[in-house]
Amino acid sequence: MIIILVIFFHIIIFQWLTRKKKNVDGKHVVVTGGSSGIGLWVAINAVRKGADVTIVARNVRILEKAVAVIKENCIRDDQKVEYYSLDLSKEHEIIEKGFNDIEAKLGDIYMLVNCAGQALCGVIEDVKPEDARFLMNLNYFGTLYPIQYVLPKMKVKKDGIIVLTSSQAGLMGIYGLGPYSAAKFALRGLAEALSMETKHLGINVTLGLPADTDTPGFANEQKSKPKITQEICSGGGLFKPEDVGKKLFEDALKGNFFSILGFESWILSILCVGMSPWKNPLLGILQSYVMGALRMISFVIQWNFGRIVKKYYQPKEKTN
Template sequence: MSSEEGLSSTITDWLFINSWWLLLPFIMLLVVAAFIVAFVLLLYMISPLISPKPLKLNGAHVVVTGGSSGIGKSIAVECYKQGAFITLVARDEAKLLQAKKEVEKFAINDKQVVLCISVDVSSDYSQVESVIKQAQEKLGPVDMLVNCAGLAISGKFEDVEVDRFKSERRLNSQKLMEVNYLGSVYPTRAVITTMKERRMGRIMFVSSQAGQIGLFGYTAYSPSKFALRGLAESLQMEIKPYNIYVTVAYPPDTETPGLAEENKTKPLETKLISETSGVCQPDQVAKIIVRDAVQGNFNSSVGPDGYMLSALTCGMSPVTSITEGLQQIVTMGLFRTIALFYLGSFDSIVRRCMIQREQSKAADKRE
């Protein structure tokens, strides 16, 4: 072999060896892609085994607390449209009777019934247990419980009366933890035993986007809604083996009497921050919430902002579909980046309002 042939052979061998190193990243990428595709296909194959069977509302007994107005009444209407029997629970008997008339307009058959029960679901568990028993005797076991009773109070931390944070009851004092948290604990406790015995059921907690992110003005309200998330996650782990599924709904600002009352005391900062996501209609919110509860989805969100918040705050919350889990994994980084811009905007709003307030005080002193 001549020296030229030897040199050519050496160069060829060197190029062959190094070409493999150049191709190695692409080969690894193909292997990873193939693995991901195979993994996704496997997940889709087993997903029917872990996804709950949808609840049929036709002929089902649905109990709605806070059902005399707002989102609660709209949820009752949506369920009634699908053939459910409804028990409306709220404090104001006059509003309940009016709501009953409105819901009955949407009957799809002559057998449907709307039952009204006036009780404060947050005051005395024995009373709540008694009215739930009464409802079950008339309309049968509860198939779905919608915990929608609640109220909102907004205001700066130092301006909110301390009593508003407590769970004890005093005359003419509305307590957020009592209504928003215990008002969901008591009805749930009253139906859970029967649901376990029947090995079926849906329990829905209507929280709020303020139950996913703490915002200015909600130092009293947000904790009471955050508490529902902890209750729901713990409860879901206990009752999932019994084929009972929990849904936590996180509606944004919705045009209801409750929002109108809240706006009376809402600080400027809170108003400006809330305006970034707009106001939804109760019928729109109800359709989404009922759909998610029927499917057994743990999270129920409304709109792009709601979807992003649910993905960002999913943490260790359960999933009821592989698709949901994959979406959370894929979108987490992007949504966190977007959320940082939102947080920066909110901080800027609070800072500007503080500066304007201080300048106004300074001007008043000079006068």
């Protein structure tokens, strides 16, 4: 029995170590939200691997600047870097037309990285209905529609890579981030179903789960973030967009389902792993072993979050 187990573990370890990484050299990579922050760094990593890249966002001036930065990182003179101005919170037809134009310029999309997204904060009753709808339109539908566009061709070719950028707030509902969390949770469900529908065809699906990352988007989000949310999130630190973008790109090439960076994110990803797809047998075994102990630790973490919330409400209650 022991000999069989030893052989079995050696086979899965060998398979994991020799697994193939996809290659984007000479292929068309589209990065939505590629003009700034995490998306910009994904685009830079793609051209460093020889890809032709189209970045998609709204602001043309920022897109032009980003294209210049991305071009500086190309490894060959014949690589192409284009931009396309598109509001991804709009209707399906507008996004479909945009992606038609994008493919007409640089050819079929091999890798789609959905990074465009925004957070608006506030306790649930304070978020305006139009803002809540916008969060869903951009973060969820602005990811779903591009995926629906690229899937038929990827399925025919039996190849391709799709990235969805969720958040740590897409694994755990956080005070002051309700409607944003809901949109990012929706992406997890979409990514799990997408993975099940495409794995047998050889298409990689990766769900990015960034923690707080030092980007223009994060700076903007801080303006509407309640103090309680800031204190709850402060324990995880602040990551650099270059590190998060590189990790997301590398995980997508490897076909890792979750893309995470940092110890806290790793713990949360294990606690919330549920029925998500698995690829790395070593990680699967580790998850099975440590899940119970981590659940105990999560009680302490949740108790601490509850304590932070109570602390901010106590003075108000006393004066009433």
